[in-house]
Amino acid sequence: MAITREQHEAWVAQRKAALRQLCEERFCNCSQLTLEIGCGHGHYLNAYALVHPQERCVGIDILGKRVEKSTSKQVKRELGNLEFIKAEATEFLAALPEQVALTRVMLLYPDPWPKKRHFKNRLVQAPFLNLLAGRMASGSFFYFRTDHEGYWEWAKEEIQAHPAWEIDEAAEWHFDAPSFFEEVKGRGKPLIARRH
Numbered sequence: 001m002a003i004t005r006e007q008h009e010a011w012v013a014q015r016k017a018a019l020r021q022l023c024e025e026r027f028c029n030c031s032q033l034t035l036e037i038g039c040g041h042g043h044y045l046n047a048y049a050l051v052h053p054q055e056r057c058v059g060i061d062i063l064g065k066r067v068e069k070s071t072s073k074q075v076k077r078e079l080g081n082l083e084f085i086k087a088e089a090t091e092f093l094a095a096l097p098e099q100v101a102l103t104r105v106m107l108l109y110p111d112p113w114p115k116k117r118h119f120k121n122r123l124v125q126a127p128f129l130n131l132l133a134g135r136m137a138s139g140s141f142f143y144f145r146t147d148h149e150g151y152w153e154w155a156k157e158e159i160q161a162h163p164a165w166e167i168d169e170a171a172e173w174h175f176d177a178p179s180f181f182e183e184v185k186g187r188g189k190p191l192i193a194r195r196h
Contacts, residue, residue, distance in 0.1 A: 016094070019087055019091055019095040020095040024097055027097055033058055033096075033101070033102050035059075035060070035102050035104070035105045036107075036108070037107045037123070038061055038062075038089075038108070038109075039059030039061045039066065039067075040061065042059055043177065044108060045082065045106075046070070046073045046074055046077060046082065047175075048177065049074075049079045049081050055104075056081055057081055058082070058085060059084045060085050060086070060087045062086065070084040071083070089123060090128060093134075093135050094131070096135060101136065102132075102135045102136045103137070104140065104141050104143065105132060105136065106143045107123065107143070107144050109145060109188060110124075112148035112150065113151075114150060122151065122154060124144065124158050126158065129158065129159065133165065140194070141168070141171065141192060142159075142194075142195070143173065143191075144191040145189065146189060147186060147187075163196070165196065166196060167192065167193055168194040171194070173190055
C-alpha cells in the first residue's frame, strides 16, 4: 500500500527530530568533531580514530548494516573517541548542536552518479557546501577522494565557484589507511578544500 505525501513528510519530520535528539544527547559536551560522510564499513575511520585518540570522531552512513559493521569494529578496538550513526549527510549537519564545530570532514569515494540526469544527486554542490561551511571554522579542511574523473572535475568546479571554500593545492592528504574499496578499485584522486 502506497503512503501519501503527508504521511511521508510526517515520517521525514519524525526521523529528523529523532536525529536531532540523538545528536543533542551524544554531542552536548562536545565542541569539535571529525566527520566521515559515507563511512561504509568503517575501515578508514576506525584506523584514523586509533591514531588520533585526542579527536572526537563520528562516521555516518545511510545504510544501517554498514553502521552496524563499523560499530562492531569500533567496539572490538575499544575506541571511546569514535562512534557511528545512521544518517543522511545534510540531515546530520542540520541536527548537530550549535556549539559543535567540524574541524575535518572526509568524503571518500561517494556515489559518482555518472549519468547526466543523475548529476543533481551528487553531494558536492552549492547547497551542501553552504551547509558544510556553516558548520566549519575558518581554516578547517574538507577532504574529498574519488576514482571517477567526471565527479572529481565536477567537485573541483563546485568548490572553486563557492565563496566559502578554496582548494588548497599545497595541503597534504592528512591520513592514509588501506581500504577494501581501494584494494578493488585502486587509489582515487584527492581534493583538499580549506574553509575561508
